[in-house]
Amino acid sequence: MxxxxxxxxxxxxxxxxxxxxxxxxxxxxxxxxxxxxxxxxxxxxxxxxxxxxxxxxxxxxxxxxxxxxxxxxxxxxxxxxxxxxxxxxxxxxxxxxxxxxxxxxxxxxxxxxxxxxxxxxxxxxxxxxxxxxxxxxxxxxxxxxxxxxxxxxxxxxxxxxxxxxxxxxxxxxxxxxxxxxxxxxxxxxxxxxxxxxxxxxxxxxxxxxxxxxxxxxxxxFGDANQVTLGSQTLEDCALAVVGSVVSTPARDRAVMDAGSKALSADLRVPGLDSFGIVLGREDLTVDRLHEEHAVIGGAGAGGLRIGDRLVIVPAHACTTVNLHPALLYVTDREATWHPVEARGWR
Known part of the structure; x- marks a missing residue:
């Protein structure tokens, strides 16, 4: 969104x-x-x-x-x-x-x-x-x-x-x-x-x-790379991916449904040890991405419950956008889906 x-x-x-x-x-x-x-x-x-x-x-x-x-x-x-x-x-x-x-x-x-x-x-x-x-x-x-x-x-x-x-x-x-x-x-x-x-x-x-x-x-849009570099702040990040916790298999990790088909798995700058920033949860990190699964770690992972929603600022905005057929543009009055018409690589 x-x-x-x-x-x-x-x-x-x-x-x-x-x-x-x-x-x-x-x-x-x-x-x-x-x-x-x-x-x-x-x-x-x-x-x-x-x-x-x-x-x-x-x-x-x-x-x-x-x-x-x-x-x-x-x-x-x-x-x-x-x-x-x-x-x-x-x-x-x-x-x-x-x-x-x-x-x-x-x-x-x-x-x-x-x-x-x-x-x-x-x-x-x-x-x-x-x-x-x-x-x-x-x-x-x-x-x-x-x-x-x-x-x-x-x-x-x-x-x-x-x-x-x-x-x-x-x-x-x-x-x-x-x-x-x-x-x-x-x-x-x-x-x-x-x-x-x-x-x-x-x-x-x-x-x-x-x-x-x-x-x-x-x-x-900004992204976690820019925040880590210091060229933009977290308040400058307009793009986020929303996912849900689908499994809590251990006290030190949870699993979310937004994997590498939702969050970019490519470029991460020095100092960024997560595949994104979990908004409002400094105690969580996105440690691993599989195709349909994101493994969530950090001190707060044990407190997550199935169905919890997490909002992730991706590491790399450009390649994350390319994964999605449409984005939800949100204002204080409405939320509207718009297609990513030019996605692809050719």
Whole structure:
């Protein structure tokens, strides 16, 4: 379920942060995967939306959202055909990639941002000369008009346990783009965008002079990872999973019906020893996830009874949302189910 008042507060706070830093906000829709929330982000001043899958892009485009960045390389003929159709239906479409071979197959209606690896070691070329040489070859092949700029993602901030460590990651993220952008401009290549993005680095990276765009995602709902890192508080967490105790097999544990098909079992940051935070119960932890079972531990586990309801803030909001066909959006007046229209991975 989603606490709409908390979500709205998060949307407003990130919009203020971007405005105060003088950068465009292009939030990542992969967290919520629905036009319902995407429209609210635009109404709070977002310039457009970032997406991780073509499905997300198609769903948002069908709802009338017409400025999209696909932050994932669209490899393969089927995806390229979908990309071409999408490019004809929106005002502006861009993709990020790090392959000259792939860039040559991207439809001409689609702009390109070159991916720079500023420390995550996932995708992208290193900052500096390696990226400059790649972009020079890119522009030679596609022309300067379709080259939009540079993009990076500091996902390694999730391994940074202290605020000063996250600030250092943000500096690495921003400076890597800014210096590489300056090198490209010195070689006569226009660089319109220097795009950074993650919720943990957002307060720091956007304040570097030269950054034009930020792409946080998790901030809209918050999660236990953000709380553990200190980038959001428990009061900022709008998303929760509600489950029921179905077994009390021992004095030191209980079992709930919301397992790995309801709560994400993936990323947990340093210091988070539970698969979520049990609201109102600091004496409980989510120790293990099986498909339909969550094993609850902690000092209070022995006091749980069959039928007790537990409200869990998941460790990772994005992948938890993707598990559910619909979310219950709750206000002080009503509770309404809305589908997660863009769930999936393609």
């Amino acid at each position: 989603v606490d709409v008042a908390v979500m709205e507060r998060n949307l407003a706070a990130m919009a203020r942060l971007a405005a105060s830093a003088g950068v465009r906000l292009r939030p990542h829709a992969k967290t919520h995967k629905t036009p319902l929330v995407a429209r609210r982000q635009l109404e709070h001043g977002a310039a457009g939306l970032t997406v991780a899958t073509l499905r997300e892009a198609e769903v948002l485009a069908e709802s009338g959202i017409d400025d999209l960045l696909l932050a994932h390389p669209p490899a393969g003929r089927a995806k390229l055909d979908r990309l071409a159709r999408l490019g004809e239906s929106v005002r502006r479409l861009a993709v990020s990639l790090d392959s000259l071979e792939l860039a040559g197959t991207v439809p001409e209606s689609v702009e390109i941002l070159w991916e720079v690896d500023t420390g995550l070691r996932r995708i992208g070329t290193p900052p500096g000369e390696a990226t400059v040489e790649a972009v020079l070859r890119l522009v030679e092949g596609i022309g300067p008009a379709r080259f939009r700029g540079l993009i990076t993602h500091a996902g390694h901030a999730y391994a940074a346990a202290r605020p000063e460590d996250r600030e250092a990651v943000a500096a690495q993220e921003a400076v890597g783009l800014i210096e590489t952008g300056a090198m490209l401009r010195a070689r006569g290549i226009p660089v319109l965008e220097l795009s950074v993005g993650s919720t943990p680095t957002a307060p720091y990276a956007a304040r570097f002079d030269g950054i034009t765009e930020m792409r946080p995602g998790t901030y809209v």
